[in-house]
Amino acid sequence: MAFNRMESASYLASLLAKSFSRALQERGQKLGFAPGQFPILLELWAEDGLTQKQLLERIDVEQATMANTLARMERDGLIVRRKHPSDRRSQQIFLTDRARDIEAAAKEAAAAAEQSLLSGFRRFEKELMLEYMRMALANSPRGNGAS
Structure with a gap:
């Protein structure tokens, strides 16, 4: 049986994520943020003062990617880092x-x-699509996926 990528949910999800990222890139650039920074901004808008470890727990990215993204955000004037009052590390x-x-x-x-x-x-089509996406994410090894 031949693999048809247009019948593959993972392939289509990847294309959709890339398309969303490009669409957000165009809009976010005018405001001064990149698509990869958006999940971090969302978490900090919801709860300012998180640690890098807390952000890693909430956003499904590699440690090195998080560190680089935070460094760019700091350089671009979107975030500041301060010593944690009770945890020196x-x-x-x-x-x-x-x-x-x-x-x-x-x-x-x-x-x-x-x-x-x-x-x-x-x-209703959009609502169904979102529900199906949440169901698929609930089946992922990380449980509910990235928040």
């Missing part, structure tokens, strides 16, 4: 005013990127 990561100021626009950019990919979907 840890640093807390805080959003800058600049990052807080772009929250609404960044979330709107992500919604617009998603809408561009789901254009033409009826509401």
Whole structure:
């Protein structure tokens, strides 16, 4: 039996993720963030002052990728790191005013990127697709996938 990549959920999910990333790249660039920074920003907008370890637990990326992304975010003025008050080995990561100021626009950019990919979907089709995606993520080795 021949493998048909257009019948492969994992292949299609990968293409969809890349398409979303490109759509968010165009919109996020104007605001000063990259698509790979968006999950970190979402976590910090929800709970500022997380440690790198906490971010790693919440976002499914490699340690080196997280370290590099945080370094770029610090360089770009989106975050600052401060010594953890009770754990000398840890640093807390805080959003800058600049990052807080772009929250609404960044979330709107992500919604617009998603809408561009789901254009033409009826509401129930989008809801079904999201439900199926959540079900597939629940089956993944990491449980519910990235938050």
